[in-house]
Amino acid sequence: MTEPSLTLVCNFCGKSQKEVKKLISGPNCYICDECIGACNDIIAEEVEKEDQEADAAPQDPPDPQELFQELHAAVVGQNDAKRSLVAALRRRHFARALDPVPRAPRILWVGPGGVGKSTLGLAACDAAPYPTYSFDVGRLSEAGYVGDDVEHIIQGLLAIAEGSIPATERGFVFLDGVEKLSLSMPRTVVHRDISGASVQRELLRLLEGKTMDVPPRGARHPQQQNISIDTNSIVIVAAVRLEGITAPPGATERELRDLLVQAGLLAAFVSRFDRVVFFRPLGPSELATVAERAFEHAKNEANAVGTTLDLRPDALDTLVSAAVASGEEGFGVARFTQRLLEEVYVAERPATTFTVDAAAVRALLSR
Structure with missing residues (x-):
C-alpha cells in the first residue's frame, strides 16, 4: 500500500505549498513568500516610523561660533549678513518650542555683483545642520506654464530630506537670482507676464509660511497623492543683485526696501521679508x-x-x-x-x- 504524500504548509498563515509560489524551510518550520513579503512591509513601516520620530526629535541648537567659522572661511567681510543668517538659524530652533510656533525668519540680501551673496548662500547650505536646498528663481514660471513652479522648491527640499516631512519642515532654502523677477527686466513674451510679477505673487505663499502640496517625486500626475508640507518653520534667505542703483552710505532698511521697489520688485513681495541686509562693495x-x-x-x-x-x-x-x-x-x-x-x-x-x-x-x- 502506498503512503500518502506529505503536504507542507506555512507555519505562519497555514497555506499549503500548492497555494503559494515559494515555501522556505527552517528548523522544524516553514514560511511562504507571502508571509515574507508581509514581514518586510512591517519592518519597513517600523523603520520609517523610527526615522520620522528621529527627525521630529529635538536637536541641539546650531553653535554660533561654528557657523561663523564656516561662513568666514567662505566669504570675506559682510558680517551683517552673516549675523542675520546665524541669528535666523538659532532663532528658528528655539522658536519651535513656542505655541503657536512663529514663522521662521525670511531674509533678503541686497547688493552689487561679486560681493559674496551667492557664495555665502551656498556656504550656509553647507553649514546649516538641517536639510538645505539652493534654487535659482530664474527657473520659475507662473503655475501652468513651461518652467518650474513654486512647489518645485519644496519638492527639492523634500528630496534632500529623503522624503522626511519633519526634516523638510525645519529645512533651509536659499533663493538666488531674485533680480530675474524684476519688472524692469526685458521680456521676450509681451502678451503675458509669466516670470515677473506673477512669480513674485506665487512666492508669497512660500514666504508667508503656507502649507503647500507637493508631489513625492517627479512631475505632477492626476492620480498622484501629494504630500502636504508646512513651510512656516523653513528658514528662507533670498539674494538680489542690484546694478545701477546705489544704496546711500548707512541706508536704513526702509530705504533699501524702497530701492528694491524702484528696481522692479513688488512692494508686497519685499514686505514679506523680515530683514533686508545690504552687501557693501568690498574694500x-x-x-x-x-x-x-x-x-x-x-x-x-x-x-x-x-x-x-x-x-x-x-x-x-x-x-x-x-x-x-x-x-x-x-x-x-x-x-x-x-x-x-x-x-x-x-x-x-x-x-x-x-x-x-x-x-x-x-x-x-x-x-
Whole structure:
C-alpha cells in the first residue's frame, strides 16, 4: 500500500505549498513568500516610523561660533549678513518650542555683483545642520506654464530630506537670482507676464509660511497623492543683485526696501521679508584677501599637473586695483584665476614654474 504524500504548509498563515509560489524551510518550520513579503512591509513601516520620530526629535541648537567659522572661511567681510543668517538659524530652533510656533525668519540680501551673496548662500547650505536646498528663481514660471513652479522648491527640499516631512519642515532654502523677477527686466513674451510679477505673487505663499502640496517625486500626475508640507518653520534667505542703483552710505532698511521697489520688485513681495541686509562693495584689503585665497586655490590646482605658480607680491596689488577699477570685485578675481589656470592647462608641456607678476596679470586681464 502506498503512503500518502506529505503536504507542507506555512507555519505562519497555514497555506499549503500548492497555494503559494515559494515555501522556505527552517528548523522544524516553514514560511511562504507571502508571509515574507508581509514581514518586510512591517519592518519597513517600523523603520520609517523610527526615522520620522528621529527627525521630529529635538536637536541641539546650531553653535554660533561654528557657523561663523564656516561662513568666514567662505566669504570675506559682510558680517551683517552673516549675523542675520546665524541669528535666523538659532532663532528658528528655539522658536519651535513656542505655541503657536512663529514663522521662521525670511531674509533678503541686497547688493552689487561679486560681493559674496551667492557664495555665502551656498556656504550656509553647507553649514546649516538641517536639510538645505539652493534654487535659482530664474527657473520659475507662473503655475501652468513651461518652467518650474513654486512647489518645485519644496519638492527639492523634500528630496534632500529623503522624503522626511519633519526634516523638510525645519529645512533651509536659499533663493538666488531674485533680480530675474524684476519688472524692469526685458521680456521676450509681451502678451503675458509669466516670470515677473506673477512669480513674485506665487512666492508669497512660500514666504508667508503656507502649507503647500507637493508631489513625492517627479512631475505632477492626476492620480498622484501629494504630500502636504508646512513651510512656516523653513528658514528662507533670498539674494538680489542690484546694478545701477546705489544704496546711500548707512541706508536704513526702509530705504533699501524702497530701492528694491524702484528696481522692479513688488512692494508686497519685499514686505514679506523680515530683514533686508545690504552687501557693501568690498574694500581693497578685503579684495586682497579674496585674491590671496583665489591664488592659493590656483596654486593647489596647478600643483596637480606638476606646475608651480610663482606668485610675486606686485601681482596681488595689480589684480586688486584692476578688480576695483572694473567694478567686478570678486567676479574679476575669479575670472582672472580661470584665465591663469587656462594658461597652465593648455600648455603642451606644462612649465615646471609659471611666474605670475604684475605684467602677467595685466596681460591676462587684457584678453
